[in-house]
Amino acid sequence: MRLKLKDLPEENIFSSGHTACAGCGAAMAIRNIAKVLGKEIIIYVPASCLSVFNGLFPSCAWTVPYHHTVFENTGAAISGLSRAMKRKGLDNVTVVGIAGDGGTADIGLQALSGAAERNEDVIYICYDNEAYMNTGVQRSGATPHGASTTTTPVGKLTKGKQDFKKDIPLIMMAHSVPYVATASVSFPLDLINKVKKAKETKGFRYLQVYAPCVPGWGYEQSKTVELGKLAVECGMWFLLECENGRLKINREPKMNNLETYLKMQGRFRHMDEKQIAELQESIERKWEFYKGYAELTQRLYGGSEASV
Amino acid sequence: MKEIIFHGRGGQGAVLAAQALASAAVFEDKYAMAFPHFGAERRGAPVAAFARIAEGRILTKAHIYEPDYVIVLDPWLAGLVDVAKGMEGHEGTSGGVPMGSVKTDICQGLNREGAAVLNTARRPDEVRLSLEVCVGTVDATTIALETLGHPATNSCMLGAFAKTTEEVSIGSIEKGIMDVFGERLGEGIAERNVKAAKLGFERTEVGMCSGGREFPAQKKWLPDVDELPPGCVIRSQDTEYGKLGPGSTVQNETGSWRTFHPIVDDEKCTYCMLCWFHCPDGCIGRVPDKESVSVDYFYCKGCGICSEVCPVDAITMVREVEG
Ligand SMILES: Cc1ncc(C[n+]2csc(CCOP(=O)(O)OP(=O)(O)O)c2C)c(N)n1
Numbered sequence: 001m002r003l004k005l006k007d008l009p010e011e012n013i014f015s016s017g018h019t020a021c022a023g024c025g026a027a028m029a030i031r032n033i034a035k036v037l038g039k040e041i042i043i044y045v046p047a048s049c050l051s052v053f054n055g056l057f058p059s060c061a062w063t064v065p066y067h068h069t070v071f072e073n074t075g076a077a078i079s080g081l082s083r084a085m086k087r088k089g090l091d092n093v094t095v096v097g098i099a100g101d102g103g104t105a106d107i108g109l110q111a112l113s114g115a116a117e118r119n120e121d122v123i124y125i126c127y128d129n130e131a132y133m134n135t136g137v138q139r140s141g142a143t144p145h146g147a148s149t150t151t152t153p154v155g156k157l158t159k160g161k162q163d164f165k166k167d168i169p170l171i172m173m174a175h176s177v178p179y180v181a182t183a184s185v186s187f188p189l190d191l192i193n194k195v196k197k198a199k200e201t202k203g204f205r206y207l208q209v210y211a212p213c214v215p216g217w218g219y220e221q222s223k224t225v226e227l228g229k230l231a232v233e234c235g236m237w238f239l240l241e242c243e244n245g246r247l248k249i250n251r252e253p254k255m256n257n258l259e260t261y262l263k264m265q266g267r268f269r270h271m272d273e274k275q276i277a278e279l280q281e282s283i284e285r286k287w288e289f290y291k292g293y294a295e296l297t298q299r300l301y302g303g304s305e306a307s308v
Numbered sequence: 309m310k311e312i313i314f315h316g317r318g319g320q321g322a323v324l325a326a327q328a329l330a331s332a333a334v335f336e337d338k339y340a341m342a343f344p345h346f347g348a349e350r351r352g353a354p355v356a357a358f359a360r361i362a363e364g365r366i367l368t369k370a371h372i373y374e375p376d377y378v379i380v381l382d383p384w385l386a387g388l389v390d391v392a393k394g395m396e397g398h399e400g401t402s403g404g405v406p407m408g409s410v411k412t413d414i415c416q417g418l419n420r421e422g423a424a425v426l427n428t429a430r431r432p433d434e435v436r437l438s439l440e441v442c443v444g445t446v447d448a449t450t451i452a453l454e455t456l457g458h459p460a461t462n463s464c465m466l467g468a469f470a471k472t473t474e475e476v477s478i479g480s481i482e483k484g485i486m487d488v489f490g491e492r493l494g495e496g497i498a499e500r501n502v503k504a505a506k507l508g509f510e511r512t513e514v515g516m517c518s519g520g521r522e523f524p525a526q527k528k529w530l531p532d533v534d535e536l537p538p539g540c541v542i543r544s545q546d547t548e549y550g551k552l553g554p555g556s557t558v559q560n561e562t563g564s565w566r567t568f569h570p571i572v573d574d575e576k577c578t579y580c581m582l583c584w585f586h587c588p589d590g591c592i593g594r595v596p597d598k599e600s601v602s603v604d605y606f607y608c609k610g611c612g613i614c615s616e617v618c619p620v621d622a623i624t625m626v627r628e629v630e631g
């Protein structure tokens with residue numbers, strides 16, 4: 001049964017009064033994800049915006065057990081928590097790690113890879129705001145090409161990040177774990193049903209959620225949802241789902257409107273035609289790759305619907 | 309030497325304003341410094357920045373505890389925070405104002421000979437702070453919305469500061485803004501901010517406020533090592549310091565952050581629940597009986613997402629008025 005919005009409970013697992021910026025995409029993602037996951041969970045959060053806006057000790061927005069240690073540890077910490085729960089016979093408890101893109105793509109990648117390779121029985125959620133926001137917008141591996149950050153500024157020689165976005169979902173698919181998916185705060189039903197599926201799956205589950213960030217991206221705070229939609233439309237973000245090796249594309253991008261998407265944000269405002277063309281080319285290549293990958297894995301692992 | 313504290317909310321540009329003020333002073337061949345209060349504050353949460361201006365070299369490198377002037381960029385902070393505290397005698401705060409609804413004194417440490425420069429639609433004699441001091445008032449939010457299109461009140465308040473204190477001229481403020489804002493945000497935006505500063509200068513009224521407003525002392529839990537629970541594991545509990553542990557953020561009145569608030573038209577609402585889902589703060593409640601939604605203004609930060617996502621335009625954003 002696919003979840004509908006009305007199936008989510010009114011009661012908050014992630015309380016109001018948290019201190020995320022007005023319009024924060026990460027807060028939007030997390031409070032809804034928590035509603036789908038329910039109360040029988042343990043949450044682990046490493047250093048990130050979330051670790052601050054969910055309350056600093058002794059304040060806390062979570063109404064479920066919440067654990068916080070260091071930045072690079074999510075994969076290791078949730079492995080330990082999950083095994084401890086098993087030892088105690090608490091098989092009903094789901095252990096969930098929620099980290100930023102910096103904590104996932106860069107500093108936490110080793111622990112994440114280890115946990116995935118061991119197929120630990122956990123859910124790992126990365127909310128992707130495409131930079132290190134908590135410390136004031138430094139580039140991460142997940143920062144897209146062209147974006148200006150404090151460590152990839154717009155200067156005379158280079159303008160914004162020169163490298164391309166690290167594809168963490170693909171790295172996770174290469175670990176052959178039971179469930180890897182990407183989602184976005186702008187596609188509610190897709191998001192909540194992926195969380196539901198993750199919850200119902202055993203073993204290592206990875207979900208990366210696109211979460212626009214008002215000050216980090218430099219846009220009008222009411223436009224979070226619109227930006228997220230445009231990102232999927234123009235191919236800056238794909239909605240994918242990989243179950244036991246079989247990739248499915250949940251929404252076919254129109255591959256247009258890249259410029260509209262870019263011009264809405266301060267971080268891309270400097271981009272000239274050449275840079276935009278480079279970016280467009282890279283996302284088109286990525287899209288071709290994913291289409292081919294979906295077809296190939298359908299053939300290898302069986303199944304019918306290659307897309308949508 | 310004159311010491312200045314800027315009280316604002318993340319996103320209003322307190323730090324940039326402090327830098328532009330320092331730059332303005334340097335244009336007048338004075339010595340100056342500007343620095344932020346470092347903390348984990350997000351947009352909308354109360355923040356502070358500092359500036360010093362002097363005729364000679366400034367050797368003090370510490371935080372400011374006894375300001376000569378306070379500049380309050382946000383219209384609600386002067387009510388939530390005692391800006392005048394400590395103007396007489398004094399126990400300072402670090403200037404960092406806690407998050408959410410916590411009530412502190414923005415006059416804390418303020419020199420009685422000094423002044424408070426406030427963003428408010430009220431006249432000076434309609435303002436009540438903890439101390440009776442000189443205040444300059446200007447409706448900077450309106451000016452910022454008119455000139456910049458969003459409520460970044462920093463430049464306007466620099467104009468108000470020049471008018472109230474005469475420590476620097478409005479001409480120097482304009483140069484300071486072009487210098488600092490120009491480099492960070494580009495010349496076009498800097499020019500609009502100069503306009504906001506000029507309007508701020510023109511529209512500021514200076515006078516005395518009344519004093520005696522009380523800001524009950526906030527008790528803070530500051531356990532020593534022996535009092536900390538093992539592993540810093542803490543349960544949900546109500547204490548003399550307020551709520552602690554899981555779920556305790558419910559006591560934070562993040563509604564004090566906003567400039568606009570949503571109004572729902574029950575007739576138009578089709579109960580699609582998109583606003584309910586997309587509100588980052590859980591402020592929208594479902595009302596099944598009415599097949600409509602309600603807004604919890606205690607938490608609403610005024611981001612306006614609900615109004616944007618509503619497919620039938622049932623939600624409009626309305627400017628907050630000072631009550
Ligand atoms: C080992 C270590 N290095 C650096 C930091 C400082 N730090 C805290 S949060 C953060 C950025 C987190 O970025 P990301 O994971 O993308 O989450 P976001 O803040 O963007 O939500 C950094 C660099 C730290 N806490 N620990």
Ligand code: SF4
Nearest residue numbers: 020021024049213214
């Ligand atoms: S900086 Fe970005 S991710 Fe962090 S709380 Fe603000 S909007 Fe959310």
Ligand SMILES: [Mg+2]
Nearest residue numbers: 100101131132
């Ligand atoms: Mg990040």
